[in-house]
Amino acid sequence: MVVARQVMKSYDGTLVLRGVDLTVERGEVLCLIGPSGSGKSTFLRCINHLEKIDAGALHVDGEFVGYRRVGNRLHELPDRVVAAKRAEIGMVFQRFNLFAHKTALENIVEAPIQVRGEDPKAAAEHARELMACVGLGHRLDAYPGQLSGGQQQRVAIARALAMRPKLLLFDEPTSALDPELVGEVLDVMRDLATEGMTMIVVTHEMAFAREVANRIAFMDQGAVVETHAPAEFFGSPRHPRTRAFLSKIL
Structure with a gap:
């Protein structure tokens, strides 16, 4: 689903x-785990072309992200084409980014109607199904300010799923939540994993990574240091930097 090869990105020369x-x-x-500033969130944003890479190659489902190849050169796609491709990649952020003046249901149907051109009745029916799936079928008419942080994040996940994505990206989805609210969001993510959704999750929740991930990649200083299945990653990490990181957080 995702292939990254020698992806480079700089900000102001850094x-x-x-x-x-x-x-x-x-x-x-x-x-994806690693210390703050290791490039995890930046890499996620490059996958859906919220950030443009400076060098290397990045493919999602066999296609370049944000570009098309003509001969030996890459040409950036128009914004409208990039937006259409980005619609196939759902992203859930640290902050919920819900429209405060719209209800949960209205937040979810906004993109399917405006971006995909879905029939409003069909979009609303799908939104109701998704809200039920994330355990909030009874809060359709609630505004974000009336919901807890965990509930807002579950609405954000439902909103991402409303676009019927082929890939879901999670950028530390529980880091802004009070500890007692983390579990309800992770439960939804576990269900998505069980259903076969392709997911890349930047997280500090080691128990979740150990339980749900097929593989864990450790990033440090802008590069992937090593990647293993959870048992090997936590049981016998090979790189000294990985061992040092795990010794501090476990």
Whole structure:
């Protein structure tokens, strides 16, 4: 589903991604972990072209992200084409980014109607199904300010799913939540993993990564240091930097 080869990204002359190599298979859950500032969130934003890469290659489902190849050169796609491709990649952020003046239901149907041109009645019916799936079928008419942080994040997940994405990206989806609310969001993510959704999850929730991930990738200083299945990753990490990181957080 995702193939990254030597992906580079700089901000104001500072190299943030230093040749990221990573492959994510269809239906796989990959957890990205590492210290703050290691490039995890930047890499996620490059996958759906919220950030443009400076070098390397990045494919989603066999296609370049944000570009098309003509001969030996890459040409950036028009914004409307990029937006259409981005609609196939759902993203859930640290902050919920819900429209405060819209109800939960209205937040979910906004993109399917405006971006995909879905029939409003069909979009609303799908939104009701998704709200039921995330355990909020009784809060359709609630505004974000009337919902807890965990409930808002579950609405944000439902909103991402409303676009029927082929890939879901999670950027530390529980980091802004009070500890007692984390579990309800992770439960929804577990269900998605069980259903076969391809997911890349930037997280500090080691128990979740150990339980749900097919593989765990450790990033440090803008590069993927090592990638293993959870048992090997936590049981016998090979790189000294990974061992040092795990010794501090476990």
